[in-house]
Amino acid sequence: MKGDVIVVDDNHRRVAATIATMIRKQLDARPGRFLVTVAGESGSGKSETAAALAEQLLKAGVCSAILGQDDYFGLPPKANDARRRQDPDWLGPHVEVRLDLLQANVDSALAGSTSIEKPTIDYVANTVSTETLSLAGVKVLIVEGTYVSLLRHVDVRIFIARTRLETLEHRLRRNRGNEVRDPFIESVLGVEHKIIAGHRHLADFVVTNDYEVVAAG
Numbered sequence: 001m002k003g004d005v006i007v008v009d010d011n012h013r014r015v016a017a018t019i020a021t022m023i024r025k026q027l028d029a030r031p032g033r034f035l036v037t038v039a040g041e042s043g044s045g046k047s048e049t050a051a052a053l054a055e056q057l058l059k060a061g062v063c064s065a066i067l068g069q070d071d072y073f074g075l076p077p078k079a080n081d082a083r084r085r086q087d088p089d090w091l092g093p094h095v096e097v098r099l100d101l102l103q104a105n106v107d108s109a110l111a112g113s114t115s116i117e118k119p120t121i122d123y124v125a126n127t128v129s130t131e132t133l134s135l136a137g138v139k140v141l142i143v144e145g146t147y148v149s150l151l152r153h154v155d156v157r158i159f160i161a162r163t164r165l166e167t168l169e170h171r172l173r174r175n176r177g178n179e180v181r182d183p184f185i186e187s188v189l190g191v192e193h194k195i196i197a198g199h200r201h202l203a204d205f206v207v208t209n210d211y212e213v214v215a216a217g
Contacts, residue, residue: 003123040160069145159203
């Protein structure tokens with residue numbers, strides 16, 4: 001999403017290096033494109049972890065492309081916030097987020113397309129537009145977002161196990177639209193926490209609050 005603040009630090013790089021090493025054999029064995037999802041609560045570091053993983057893979061000669069779930073909201077930020085406040089049911093992966101379109105873009109990428117047409121949200125301008133994302137030379141598709149564990153055909157699912165309370169400092173630094181400590185937004189994050197609580201059990205790797213990587217199973 002345009003206008004978002006992404007600050008990759010040594011913790012994200014350490015996590016990415018660990019995961020890149022752990023998935024390398026599986027990645028090399030995959031003849032086509034390889035799909036990785038990075039899920040977790042708001043402010044947990046999904047975007048940063050995805051960027052760090054792409055950086056780490058590139059060092060190993062593997063090209064990646066990143067898709068962010070935030071670009072797949074049906075409404076731009078201000079309109080979506082207003083709809084949430086008017087309609088208590090306007091929340092979740094199959095209501096406000098166009099997961100079907102995200103899945104279609106993912107499927108097209110996995111089928112070998114050299115580019116995809118995807119939505120792009122500009123946070124500052126509060127607009128939704130369309131852009132062409134080139135996939136030329138891309139081996140790994142990394143999709144990050146709150147609900148991306150629900151996508152199909154995923155090779156590796158990563159879940160960042162940091163709650164909205166543990167991510168407060170990060171959210172304060174980002175503070176999109178002065179949303180931090182807004183009672184309504186905090187209540188929304190509480191609902192999101194309940195929705196994705198079970199998604200941790202879908203993960204192949206869990207990143208703890210101390211930035212340790214734990215392999216599931």
